[in-house]
Amino acid sequence: MKLTGAQIIWETLIQQGSTTVFGYPGGAILPAYDALYDYNDRIKHVLVRHEENAALAADSYFRATGKVGVCMATSGPGATNLVTGLANAMLDSSAVVAITGQVASHLVGSDAFQETDIIGITLPITKHNFLVTDINELAQTLAEAFYIARSGRPGPVLVDICKDVQQKSVDYTPVTSVELRGYKAIKPQPQKSVADKLAQAGALIESARKPIILAGQGIKHANAHDDFKAFVEKSGIPVATTLLGIGVLSEDHPLNLRMMGMHGEAYVNQAIAGADLIIAMGMRFDDRVTGNLKTYAKNARVIHVDIDAAEINKNVPADVGIVASLKDVLPPLTSMIEKRSYASWLAQISEWRGDTQSHDILQVELPQDMLLAPQVIRTIYDVTGGEVTVCTDVGQHQMWQTQYFQHKRRNQLITSGGLGTMGFALPAAIGAKFGRPQDEVWAIAGDGGFQMSIPELATVAQEELDIKIAIVNNNYLGMVRQWQELMHDRRYSSVNMWSPDFVKLAAAYGIPGIRAKTLQEAREAVQMARAHKGPYLIEFSVEQETNVFPMIQPGKSLDEMTRRPIQPAALGGGMDTVAR
Amino acid sequence: MLIDKIEARANPTTHTLVALVENKPGVLNRVASLMRRRNFNIHSLAVGETEDPSVSRMTIVIDASKTNAALVERNLHKLVNVIEVQDVSNMPTVMRELALIKVSVDDAAKRGEIKQIADMFQSRVVDVAKDSMMIEVAGEETKVDSVLSILADYGILEVVRTGRIAMARGGK
Incomplete structure (x- = not known):
């Protein structure tokens, strides 16, 4: 069967199980969009309002479903706009395939209109990328892209396809196997060494x-949450999770201490600092998790299990x-x-935990006319019954989400961890809603982050997406302001933020709202x-x-945490800086 | 400055990695980009074809005082176009470097001396001009370093070194 390159793109997507593509058309990707016209019954294309949000939505789609997220853009500015989203997927290990149009192959290198070297640009922020200049290689390359994106440690893969490749025709047979000479999803280990290490x-x-x-x-990527629960319950060992590990074990499980790290509860970090054995599973000892590496868990032996060999001995x-x-490690280790x-x-941990609870901001009697951001998170949790899927932005509200919302399943919290991408919440909610349409999906953002993705309100309106948007508005870039307060002597530099009337703004998009x-x-x-x-849309002031x-x-140790004040600063409470 | 570099090299803090990579456009760029992105310090990187035209071979010399060679190896493994990586530092290995050294000859009488030095190191004179000579030295880097330090007295005009290439001894 003779197909054009453009048709092969869609055929491959269907073969790979993709049903949804987030994208934005343009000159060099026009043939693909022309072909899409005939695939509209099998592929849902979501027209975003900025390509960055196509990449972020595709990333979130992967996190919500475990299926490779797909985004599409034209050459030049379309492709460069994907960059932040791809970097986000790279740092958080999300399987994303990005398809970009490129100028015709005979024009590559000539500074043609809307030509940019997106392969060079995305080299360090993709797991791999490909430039396709020959239609005979297109089907195979696309199949390889999906395979690389989803296998081993997942990650984004970009396929840059020249316009003439999309226009040419070739005999098409679906690709049934992928053989990559240099690619091993997991670095091969001698059988004996794995067995020895398990025994150790x-x-x-x-x-x-x-x-x-x-x-x-x-644990989530290995689809090993059930094996993990079995291991935890048999071993009797308490669990602390990373930000992205939230939900791999329900947060109401008695052995789940919840999130560790910079804004983890003190007792969680105290437990890590006091442990004599750390069993790290599918995590990478990010600096937000360890604090000062010199003093990190210095009395503990460390077992580190990760699918990526380059993470072992990198930081700890x-x-x-x-x-x-972990799918291969947990069952034998459990038995x-x-x-x-x-x-x-x-x-001992429980004693530390009790101390934390006495400092909880929600335990304080507050004036009736005052609303604190942590209360907003807890209110959404209480009213919804805590079953909803939440996509957060980045900053203070994101950390309060981890503290005041109890997540019960592995794909319940979708948040930008490694890159800390402001503007993530709304496109992530769009991606999650397409991935899990039966879920109630909430986008929770600050006034700063939300203003980075306002254009996507149009996508929400056009697609009539049932998404609830919560803007936690403190008229500041809150987390930056907090750092300036604590570390720069309250010299508030460019953090005071004017915002539009968000309720009226939503109304302009035909979206009802309230303050x-x-x-x-x-x-x-x-x-x-x-x-x-x-x-x-709700604007919470x-x-x-x-x-x-x-x-x-920054630079401090796990046991040198700044604790919660007995009451909020707004009520005259000072900071309790005593490390306990 | 040249002598400083030579002394630094005499310190045995290097690791030698041999990588077989797909002979495709952009692969060198991917390896170089990895080194830069991860802040890995490398002394030299030599690339060339192998017995299989679809495979190139890279010899990468790492400054082990600043960079964990095992991490470099594991990160190289992750590159899709890298077929195989081996740290040959602790294996019986033949390591060689080729250098061309252009020496100033301001006095014709010195040609004989320079020729003698070259002979002592089993090196060759490959070019003679009115006021310079070019010597070709092949061997371990320490040998190249020795030739350089002796010829330094005559005035070195230009040096080019290929960087280390390495191959493990014995059958594969």
Whole structure:
């Protein structure tokens, strides 16, 4: 069967199981969009308002479904606009295939109209990328792109396709196998060495008295959450999660201590600092997790399991490093160990935890006319029953989301971790809603981040997407302001932020909305949003200078956290900087 | 400055990685980009064809005092176009470098001396001009360094070195 290159693109997507593509047309990708006209019954193309949001939506689609997210853009500015989204997918290991149009192959290198070297530009922010100048290589290359994106440690792959390749025709047979000479999804290990290392890990677990598991999203990517739960319950070892690992074990599980790191609860970091064994699974010891590496968990032996060999010994030296999928490690490790419980260790953690709760901002009596951002998060949690899918932006509200919302499943919180991409929430909600249409999807953003993705309100309106949008407005770039308060002597530099009337703005897009200034109004607003079928926007006007605590300030150790004040600064509470 | 560099090299803090890579456009760029992005310090990188025209071979010399060679190896493995990587530092290995050295000859009588030095190192004179000579030296880097330091007295006009190439001894 003779097909054009443009048709081969869509045929391959269908063969790979893609049903949704986020994109934006333009000159060099025109043939592909022309062919799409005949594939509209099989492929849903979502016209975003900026290519960056196509990449972010595709990333979120992957996180929500586990299926490769696909985005598409034209050459030049279309392709360069994808860059932030691809970097986001790279740092958070999201399987994304980006397809870009390129100028015709005879023009490559001539500075033709809308030509840019997107291969060179995206080299360090993709798992791999391809330039296709020959139609005979197109089908194979696209199949390879999907395979690379989803296998091993997932990541973004960009395929840059010259315009003439899209226009030419060739005999097409679907690609059924991919053989990449240099690519191994997992670095091959000798069978014996894996068995030896498992035995060593088992022995370390056996002799530990104060062990802790650090769980990352590698567990989710391996689809090993059930194996993980079995391991946790048999081992009796408490679990701390990374930001992206939230939900790999339900946060109401008695052994789940919840999130570690810079804004983790103090008792979680105290437990890590006090542990004699760290079992790190599918996580990479990011600096936001470890604080000062020199003092990090210095009394602990370390077992590190990751699918990416380059993560072992990168930041924290491992006593036992296992390069494997957790799907292959957890079951044998679980059968190797004894069922145990660590009563005195758990009692110690529990004592630390009690101390944390006495500092909780929600325990404080607040004036009726005041609304704190943490209350907004807790209100959404309470009113919705905590089952909704939440896509956050980046900053203070994101950290409060981790603190005041109990996530029960692995794909419930979709958030930008490694790159910390402002503007993520709204395109992520679009991606998640297309991926999981049955879910109630909330986008929660600050006033700063939301203003980076306002154009996507048009996409929401056009697609009539039932997304609830919560803007936590403190009239500041809150997290930057917090750092300026704590580390730059309150010299607030370019963080004071004017915003439009978000409710009126939504109305201009035909999206109803409401503003909430008190806890009572907040509750009612969330109820109204849920009662409305279709998109709805709530602007929460919150106290301006609430800080996220606890906090490990940069360069500090896990046990040198700045704790929550007994009451918020707005009520005259000072900071409690005593490390306990 | 030249002598400083030679002394630095005499310090045995290097690791030698041999990478077989697909002979495709842009692969050198990917390897170089990885080194820059991860802030890996490299002394030299030599690339050339192999017995298989679809495969190129890279010899990468790492400054092991600043860079963890195992991490470089694992990161190279992750590149899709890299077929195989081996750290040959602790294996019986033949390591060679080729250098061309242009020496100033301001006095015709010195030609004989320079020729003698070249002979002592089993090196060759490959060009003689009115006021200069070119010597070709092949061998381990320390040998190239020795020739350089001796010829330095005559005035070195130009040097080009290929960087280390390496091959493990014995059958594959």
